[in-house]
Amino acid sequence: MNLIFIAWELDRLRWVPTALLADLVERDGLCMWAFTDVPPWADEEMTDRELAARMCAGCPVRDECLELELRTAGEDTVGVWGALSADDRRELYPHWLQRGERAERGPRS
Template identity: 60%
Template sequence: MCTELDELAAVPTEVLAAWVTDRGLCLWESTFGDPPEWSGEDEPDRELATRMCAGCPVRAECLELELRVGGAETVGVWGALNEDDRRALHSVWTRRRRAELEAMPDGEAP
């Protein structure tokens, strides 16, 4: 998963947000269909969201966006990961991003 996210490191946050908004299955469903009623607290809600995310064409982009914007604190399912899984990934993701920045020559940071 981290390798897939590494490929998105140079994509501007605004571009990621546009991709997720335009192509995300959960956003499409809630915009054009009957939105599922998710409270985020019930296990069936999380299972439903995880299943929907599994087939989403912007799952990695959604997860990358959430790690950037929400960090380790946001609840719910993003990029097919629940908050516990995302928090565990966040620390790895943060270390990888720092290592990428440190490896860049001065003046080349995104």
């Protein structure tokens, strides 16, 4: 996984207001509406990376979700966001910070 590439891919979202990102993720995020019941893989043992890949496969707002989580949680990120595990996002965070200015500065950005 090339974290620097991922950080630069997110660069296109750096001027999108956080509130708009939150609205997009809540409205269009696959995890917000597709898994109203227990997902079919709930009883399978998976690593966090495997869970992230499975849960976010086909989601139309993965980048927006990842950008939102990095802005709002920063290094304190937990769970599955933007198809990455918490460990992967923590590793990505310093590269993401190097992008520079953003639409709004979150608590840690």
